[in-house]
Amino acid sequence: MATHKILLLPGDGIGPEVMREVSKVLGWLTRAGVAAFETETDLVGGAALDAHGVPLSEDALGRAKAADAVLFGAVGGPKWAGVPYARRPEAGLLRLRKDLGLFANLRPAICYPALADASALKRELVEGLDIVIVRELTGGVYFGEPKEIVTLEDGQKRAVDTQVYTSGEIERIAAVAFDLARKRRNRVASAEKHNVMKSGVLWKEVVTRVHAEQFPDVGLEHVLADNCAMQLVRNPKQYDVLVTDNLFGDILSDVAAMLTGSLGMLPSASLGAVENGTRRALYEPVHGSAPDIAGQNLANPIAMIGSLAMALRYSFGLVEAADLLEGAITRTLAAGTRTRDIAGPGVNAVGTAEMGEAILREL
Amino acid sequence: MATHKILLLPGDGIGPEVMREVSKVLGWLTRAGVAAFETETDLVGGAALDAHGVPLSEDALGRAKAADAVLFGAVGGPKWAGVPYARRPEAGLLRLRKDLGLFANLRPAICYPALADASALKRELVEGLDIVIVRELTGGVYFGEPKEIVTLEDGQKRAVDTQVYTSGEIERIAAVAFDLARKRRNRVASAEKHNVMKSGVLWKEVVTRVHAEQFPDVGLEHVLADNCAMQLVRNPKQYDVLVTDNLFGDILSDVAAMLTGSLGMLPSASLGAVENGTRRALYEPVHGSAPDIAGQNLANPIAMIGSLAMALRYSFGLVEAADLLEGAITRTLAAGTRTRDIAGPGVNAVGTAEMGEAILREL
Ligand SMILES: CC(C)[C@H](C(=O)O)[C@@H](O)C(=O)O
Ligand SMILES: CC(C)[C@H](C(=O)O)[C@@H](O)C(=O)O
Numbered sequence: 001m002a003t004h005k006i007l008l009l010p011g012d013g014i015g016p017e018v019m020r021e022v023s024k025v026l027g028w029l030t031r032a033g034v035a036a037f038e039t040e041t042d043l044v045g046g047a048a049l050d051a052h053g054v055p056l057s058e059d060a061l062g063r064a065k066a067a068d069a070v071l072f073g074a075v076g077g078p079k080w081a082g083v084p085y086a087r088r089p090e091a092g093l094l095r096l097r098k099d100l101g102l103f104a105n106l107r108p109a110i111c112y113p114a115l116a117d118a119s120a121l122k123r124e125l126v127e128g129l130d131i132v133i134v135r136e137l138t139g140g141v142y143f144g145e146p147k148e149i150v151t152l153e154d155g156q157k158r159a160v161d162t163q164v165y166t167s168g169e170i171e172r173i174a175a176v177a178f179d180l181a182r183k184r185r186n187r188v189a190s191a192e193k194h195n196v197m198k199s200g201v202l203w204k205e206v207v208t209r210v211h212a213e214q215f216p217d218v219g220l221e222h223v224l225a226d227n228c229a230m231q232l233v234r235n236p237k238q239y240d241v242l243v244t245d246n247l248f249g250d251i252l253s254d255v256a257a258m259l260t261g262s263l264g265m266l267p268s269a270s271l272g273a274v275e276n277g278t279r280r281a282l283y284e285p286v287h288g289s290a291p292d293i294a295g296q297n298l299a300n301p302i303a304m305i306g307s308l309a310m311a312l313r314y315s316f317g318l319v320e321a322a323d324l325l326e327g328a329i330t331r332t333l334a335a336g337t338r339t340r341d342i343a344g345p346g347v348n349a350v351g352t353a354e355m356g357e358a359i360l361r362e363l
Numbered sequence: 364m365a366t367h368k369i370l371l372l373p374g375d376g377i378g379p380e381v382m383r384e385v386s387k388v389l390g391w392l393t394r395a396g397v398a399a400f401e402t403e404t405d406l407v408g409g410a411a412l413d414a415h416g417v418p419l420s421e422d423a424l425g426r427a428k429a430a431d432a433v434l435f436g437a438v439g440g441p442k443w444a445g446v447p448y449a450r451r452p453e454a455g456l457l458r459l460r461k462d463l464g465l466f467a468n469l470r471p472a473i474c475y476p477a478l479a480d481a482s483a484l485k486r487e488l489v490e491g492l493d494i495v496i497v498r499e500l501t502g503g504v505y506f507g508e509p510k511e512i513v514t515l516e517d518g519q520k521r522a523v524d525t526q527v528y529t530s531g532e533i534e535r536i537a538a539v540a541f542d543l544a545r546k547r548r549n550r551v552a553s554a555e556k557h558n559v560m561k562s563g564v565l566w567k568e569v570v571t572r573v574h575a576e577q578f579p580d581v582g583l584e585h586v587l588a589d590n591c592a593m594q595l596v597r598n599p600k601q602y603d604v605l606v607t608d609n610l611f612g613d614i615l616s617d618v619a620a621m622l623t624g625s626l627g628m629l630p631s632a633s634l635g636a637v638e639n640g641t642r643r644a645l646y647e648p649v650h651g652s653a654p655d656i657a658g659q660n661l662a663n664p665i666a667m668i669g670s671l672a673m674a675l676r677y678s679f680g681l682v683e684a685a686d687l688l689e690g691a692i693t694r695t696l697a698a699g700t701r702t703r704d705i706a707g708p709g710v711n712a713v714g715t716a717e718m719g720e721a722i723l724r725e726l
Contacts (some may be wrong), residue, residue, distance in 0.1 A: 008372075076558070108454050120596050141582075142559055149561050152648040156530045159565035163504060163524040166515070181465060193613075195439070195453040196505055198512050202522035226613045230621040233483050233596065250556075250589045251614060258593040288590075 001038040004316045007067040009044040009060070009096075012089060013289025014352075015073025017297065018304035021356030024069060025305055025325065028360055034321045035312075040067070040079035044096070045075025045089035045289075055092030064096055069315040070282040071307060072096070074289035093284045097137050103169070104176045105135040105249065107286055109236075109256035112265060114333050115342055119144065119261030121233070126259055131239045132184070133256055134177040135249025137270055140199070142246045167200045167246065170206040172273065177243035178215035187219040187240040191228040191248055212324035225252070232256055257286045264300030264341040267307035269314055281315045283307035295350035300339040302329055305359060316355045335362075366399040367679045370430040371406040372423070372459075377451060377715075378436025380660065381667035384719030385434060385645025388668055388688065391723055397684045398675075403430070407459070408438025408452035408652075411474040418455030427459055433645040434670060435459070437652035463643045465633035466532070467539045467614065468500040470649055472599075475628060477696050478705050482624030484596070489622055493604045495547070496619055497540040498612025500633055502532045503562070505609045511646035528562045528608065533569040535636070540606035541578035550582040550603040554591040554611055566608065588615070591686050595619055620649045627663030627704045630670035632677055644678045646670035660714035663702040665692055668722060691725035698725075 006026070010019035026037050042048075042060040050054050055075070055323030064070050075089040085091075097104070111119065111129035119126045151157050174190070181188045190207045192200035204222055211220045223231065225248045231238060232255050244252055258264050263286055272280035285303030293299060306329065313322035336347075337358045343349040350358070369389070373382035373633060389400050405411075405423040412418050418438070427433050438452040447453075459465070474482065474492035482489045507525030514520055522723045537553070544551045553570045555563035567585055574583045586594065595618050607615055620626050627650055635643035648666030656662060669692065676685035699710075700721045706712040713721065 085561070085564060088558060120488055120598075122483060122485060125483055140477050144523070147561050149565055152529070157431045157565055157569075158527065158529045159560075160507070161526040161560045161562050167520045172572065193610075195451060196457070196613075197522075198448070198510050199522040199524050200446060202512055202520055206520075226617045228497040229592070229614045230617045230626075233621045235483075235616060247556075247610075248614075251592045251611075254589040254593045255596060255618065258596045261594075283549070346710075 005066065005068045006037055006039045006311070007063050007070045008039055008041040009064070009070060009072045010041065011044045011073040011075040011181050011289065012046040013074055013079050013291045013294040014299035015075070015289055016232060017295070017299050017352045018285065018301040019071070019073045021301035021302055021352065022308050024356055024360060025133060025308060025363075028363055029321060035316065035318055044072070044092040046077055046080045048092055049083065049087060049089060049359050053087070055087055055089050055094050061095065061099060064069065064100060065280075068278070069311045070096070070100075071311065072282050072284035073304065074285065074287065076289050077291035077294070079291075094142065096282060097270060098143060100282065101272040102280060102282055103136060103138040103273070104173055104271045105137040105268060106180070106271070107133040107253040107257065107268045108136060108266060109133065109253070109260050110262065110266070111260040112262050112333060115260075115265070117261070117344060118342055119259060120165065121259055126261065129260060130237050131236065131256060132241050133249060133253040134173065134241060134243040135253055136169065136173040138246050139165055140246035163197065163199050163247070165202060167202060167206050170203055171172045171210055174207045174210040174243060175214065176271075177241050178211065178218045181241040182215070185240040186217070187221070189221045189223050189228070189239050189242045191223050191225045191242060191244040191252065193225050195224060198324050199245070207243070212360050228252060229255055232259060253286070262342065263287050264339065265302045265306065267303050267310050269310045271314070283311045298340050298351055300341050301352050301356050305329065305356070308311065310354065324363065331362045332358045366401050366428065368431045369400055369402045369425050369674070370433045371402055371404045372427075372433060372435045373404070374436040374438040374652065375410055375440050376437055376654045376657040377662035378438070380658070380662050380715045381648065381664040382434070382436045384715065385666035385671050386668050387719055387723060388671060388726075391726055392684060398679065398681055407435070409443040409454040411455055412443060412446065412450060412452060418449070418450055418452050419458050424458065424462060427463060428532065431641075432674045433459070433463075434674060435645050435647035436667065437648065437650065439652050440654035440657070457505065459505055459645060460633060461506060462637040463645065464501065465643060465645055466499060466501040466636070467511065467536055467634045468495040468498040468631060469543070469634070470529050470620065470631045471497060471617040471629060472496065472616070472623050473629070474623040475625050475696060478623075478625050478628070480624070480707060481705055482622060484622055489599065489624065492599050492623060493541060494619060495604050496598065496612060496616040497536065497604060497606040498616055499532065499536040499608050500612075502528055503609035526560065526562050528609070530565060530585070532567050533566055534573055535546060537570045537573040537606060538577065539634075539698040541574065541581050543576070544581050544604040548603040549580070552584045552586050552591070552602050552605050552616060554586050554605060554607040556587045556588050558587060562608070570606070591615060592618055595622065600629055616649070625705065626650050627702065628665045628669065630666050630673050632673045634677070644674065646674045660716055661703050662715045663704050664715050664719050668692065668719070687726065689723050694725045695721045
């Protein structure tokens with residue numbers, strides 16, 4: 001039986017709590033003989049900054065590169081609000097994305113039937129919602145140079161960020177989106193601002209070409225990013241796969257996640273290119289570090305446990321184990337077990353650890 | 364009686380139809396002796412491109428500069444999808460904003476009680492919603508240089524857009540937001556991505572300083588743009604005034620507008636700096652050119668007529684006339700008159716012209 005090497009990076013805020021539940025599930029999977037896992041744990045974000053003075057040590061980066069998959073919790077919090085830009089907690093995550101080449105971020109936005117009423121939207125608009133945002137993750141304004149603040153002669157400051165995309169970067173993310181759509185409802189919407197941005201012009205041109213040359217069987221629609229944000233609110237079910245750049249993807253995927261009413265439930269995968277049959281991958285919940293509820297056993301561990309299920313499926317080929325784990329989550333919810341974020345009014349909520357144990361019992 | 368010079372730029376799609384209703388209202392105001400208006404009409408967007416080969420003629424720009432206020436309809440449509448970037452319809456609007464120095468875009472998002480059920484959100488989340496997005500309109504990634512697509516040696520293309528902000532640009536838009544908040548519920552939220560963008564770092568720093576030095580009495584909160592988009596969906600009423608940059612403002616104001624269920628009802632004002640007691644101004648509906656329903660007498664003219672009301676109030680100091688006009692709109696809605704976009708199921712909808720006439724009757 002192959003041993004799968006996993007690096008756990010719990011990070012800050014609620015990260016360690018939700019990761020603890022993942023460790024329990026990994027322990028169960030090993031004991032049940034499903035697969036053999038070798039896990040290491042390291043620091044990232046504010047936790048790494050406190051310990052090593054940097055938000056990601058070279059050592060941790062090396063371990064991430066050597067692992068078959070990285071499970072990532074969350075980073076950041078008010079404690080590190082004042083640290084210099086280059087050492088802020090988020091820089092640890094951005095460095096992982098960039099240095100592992102994780103250019104494709106898949107963010108499913110699924111509305112769990114049991115939770116449709118938790119959505120801000122009317123039930124009929126979100127019930128059955130199942131879309132995936134494919135966000136480009138290693139380009140755009142996140143990494144483009146120059147990125148600087150300079151002081152001008154008149155004493156003013158001037159800040160610059162640079163949005164850059166090459167046709168190659170757009171091609172590979174478009175291919176991921178079309179490929180995914182073929183396994184789903186066969187429709188892709190591509191969002192940009194070609195009416196204002198040159199990167200949007202190139203984005204639209206390349207997506208159109210990749211579609212015509214390699215995926216003519218998939219439905220393709222172009223939509224302006226501002227209109228797309230509106231459409232997500234008006235009628236999210238019109239979309240299947242939505243592909244967009246790093247910055248628009250940051251915002252649109254958060255809107256889509258919030259629509260579902262299930263923010264604490266949504267996992268995500270960040271994937272690199274396939275090389276020799278394998279690809280680097282990092283799995284993380286869509287939610288953030290939620291410092292306001294950290295350390296109180298209040299966080300919902302399902303997004304983090306669901307991220308493990310994605311890792312089983314996409315990095316280790318353990319499709320049955322992934323089904324098993326996702327089934328256990330669904331049954332736990334169906335049985336009415338709720339953490340505070342998804343408990344309706346009048347419903348008794350359980351804690352992070354209790355939710356983890358309820359899922360283990362269902363396994 | 365002073366004569367107010369207005370330039371009408373109906374533009375494309377439903378622009379001309381909704382502007383026609385504004386002309387009727389201006390006619391009534393003149394006949395009723397409320398004020399004297401001198402109006403000129405010119406082309407912009409696709410219409411100007413078809414006639415003059417450019418989306419805004421020098422002549423039209425000159426008239427806009429000479430006017431006391433510009434009323435703008437909407438631009439763009441599939442007919443001009445293939446035109447070169449520099450001549451696309453939107454370039455006409457962007458040039459007006461830039462050359463008139465209209466740096467402050469005020470976009471109210473108001474949920475009209477009669478229309479709360481038209482929102483995708485649950486009634487209790489949007490009923491009574493009244494926020495204003497203050498969007499910086501002449502800087503950022505919309506205008507920064509370099510903005511280009513180049514072909515690399517390996518045949519790939521590379522697109523670049525540049526997000527630039529100076530402290531001065533941020534100061535003046537922050538002051539507009541704080542000033543406005545004082546006349547409202549005295550709270551400002553400022554949205555950026557300081558965790559990823561240097562322009563976000565400068566934005567946060569300058570807003571904090573302007574607040575401390577000039578507006579310490581106003582409540583101030585900083586929020587990440589992605590989180591802000593989520594919060595707008597989760598609980599929009601938490602906001603009063605929301606200040607943000609050009610690109611985030613484009614998206615967040617569209618989300619906010621869509622939340623209200625009243626997209627066809629929302630006017631906006633784009634204002635320049637005050638010089639010698641006056642300021643340049645352009646008023647336009649938040650909605651776009653809606654080519655799919657253009658020319659069919661289906662569009663809702665209220666956002667355009669409401670834009671005239673804003674002009675009366677902010678550019679001409681005709682506060683009573685603005686109240687009168689807004690009162691007529693409210694009474695028309697209260698009487699149950701609805702265009703198609705805001706008619707609930709089973710409600711008979713009137714056309715663009717009929718809605719305009721109904722408002723005239725209420726005047
Ligand atoms: C933490 C932050 C740097 C990150 C981003 O902006 O990409 C987060 O918002 C996300 O979406 O994963
Ligand atoms: C038409 C387009 C250029 C414009 C923008 O992106 O600013 C529009 O979306 C708006 O919000 O006014």
